[in-house]
Structures are given as C-alpha cells and as structure tokens.
Amino acid sequence: DQQVKQNSPSLSVQEGRISILNCDYTNSMFDYFLWYKKYPAEGPTFLISISSIKDKNEDGRFTVFLNKSAKHLSLHIVPSQPGDSAVYFCAASEGGGTSYGKLTFGQGTILTVHP
Amino acid sequence: DTAVSQTPKYLVTQMGNDKSIKCEQNLGHDTMYWYKQDSKKFLKIMFSYNNKELIINETVPNRFSPKSPDKAHLNLHINSLELGDSAVYFCASSLTANTGELFFGEGSRLTVL
Numbered sequence: 011d012q013q014v015k016q017n018s019p020s021l022s023v024q025e026g027r028i029s030i031l032n033c034d035y036t037n038s039m040f041d042y043f044l045w046y047k048k049y050p051a052e053g054p055t056f057l058i059s060i061s062s063i064k065d066k067n068e069d070g071r072f073t074v075f076l077n078k079s080a081k082h083l084s085l086h087i088v089p090s091q092p093g094d095s096a097v098y099f100c101a102a103s104e105g106g107g108t109s110y111g112k113l114t115f116g117q118g119t120i121l122t123v124h125p
Numbered sequence: 126d127t128a129v130s131q132t133p134k135y136l137v138t139q140m141g142n143d144k145s146i147k148c149e150q151n152l153g154h155d156t157m158y159w160y161k162q163d164s165k166k167f168l169k170i171m172f173s174y175n176n177k178e179l180i181i182n183e184t185v186p187n188r189f190s191p192k193s194p195d196k197a198h199l200n201l202h203i204n205s206l207e208l209g210d211s212a213v214y215f216c217a218s219s220l221t222a223n224t225g226e227l228f229f230g231e232g233s234r235l236t237v238l
Contacts, residue, residue, distance in 0.1 A: 044226070051232075108156075108175060110222065111158055111219050113227070
C-alpha cells in the first residue's frame with residue numbers, strides 16, 4: 011500500500027544541467043508535500059515544501075512543482091552540483107492539527123551528479 | 126554539536142532480548158518522533174510526542190514502548206526482539222507539531238540475530 015511512489019530508483023545528471031526528480035501519490039487527503047535529501051550514514055535533511063494551495067515553490071536552486079489533478083510533484087535542481095549527489099525522498103502529509111509531522115515517504119531516488 | 130543525537134548508532138542483539146535506543150535534541154523543539162526505515166528503504170512513522178504527550182501512535186506492536194521524560198528526550202524500548210525488528214530507527218524533532226520540517230538524527234541500525 012504505497013501511497014507515495016518514486017518510480018525512478020536512480021538518476022544520473024551532468025554538473026550544471028537540470029535534475030528532475032518525480033513523485034506520485036494516491037491519497038487525495040494529502041495536502042502538504044516535502045522533499046528531503048539524505049547522505050550516507052546521515053539522517054534525512056529537509057529541503058523544500060509546498061502546500062496544496064500552491065503549484066510552485068522556489069528556494070534558490072530548488073523548485074518544487076505540484077500538479078494536484080495528476081497527484082504528481084517534482085523537484086527541479088538547477089544547476090545541479092556534485093554536492094547534490096544524495097538520496098532524495100518525497101514525503102506527504104494530510105496536515106491539520108498535530109499531524110503535519112506524520113509523513114508518508116516514498117522509497118527515494120538516488121541522484122548522482124557527475125563533474 | 127549535534128542537534129538530534131541517538132545512541133547507540135549500531136546495535137546487534139539476539140532474538141528475544143530487550144533493548145533501548147535513546148534520543149536527545151538540543152534545538153528547543155516541542156515535538157519528537159520515531160521513524161523506522163525498513164529493508165525496502167521506506168521511512169515509516171512509529172510515534173510522536175509533543176511536550177511529553179503522545180500525539181501519534183501508528184500501528185506498531187506493543188513490544189515497542191516510547192518514553193519521553195522531558196521534551197528534549199524521546200527513548201524507544203523494544204521488548205522480546207524479533208528478526209523483523211531489524212531496521213534503521215531514526216529519531217527526529219520539529220519546532221512544533223504543526224510542521225513537517227523535521228530534523229533527523231543519524232539513525233540507529235538495529236540487527237536482530
């Protein structure tokens with residue numbers, strides 16, 4: 011019962027190019043979405059979030075796009091840097107009250123940025 | 126100066142034993158969590174405490190018992206360990222319970238033999 015899916019286990023990109031990571035969800039009650047980055051032997055680190063009332067949120071090189079009708083979100087990294095090489099997790103929450111931190115995660119996409 | 130620290134980082138034990146994992150955060154956050162990353166790499170929430178009060182309790186065997194002596198600490202005790210309990214357990218904290226911006230610890234890898 012995977013409510014959040016990242017169908018690409020891995021992605022390889024050249025330095026300076028755009029990285030696009032995709033995520034699909036099935037639970038229509040989700041209204042808050044996040045991306046986390048994880049390096050080996052470390053815990054996930056929050057990157058960027060978006061609420062369902064928006065379709066785009068930008069923070070520096072990172073932009074998240076949300077298509078509610080398609081139940082799809084994506085993370086764009088421009089330009090990609092070798093230090094961006096990590097596992098990227100998509101996460102979703104139904105929000106409301108004290109449930110924002112009750113995140114449902116995808117299985118992650120390994121991004122490799124080549125110099 | 127680690128913001129969310131867990132101990133131990135690695136734990137190898139026999140089936141049937143009881144073990145604990147400790148977590149401390151020095152961020153002054155109100156809310157703490159335990160997440161489990163299974164063999165398929167999915168991170169799944171187990172528990173959440175807000176100011177020492179349990180607010181999220183997922184479908185977890187009652188062999189798992191969280192304890193929050195104060196809002197800076199959230200420990201996880203596991204009784205009668207089973208093979209399927211082998212996983213990486215992540216502690217996390219957030220400023221309040223009204224955000225999904227969690228700060229995670231480095232994880233504690235539990236191996237049950």
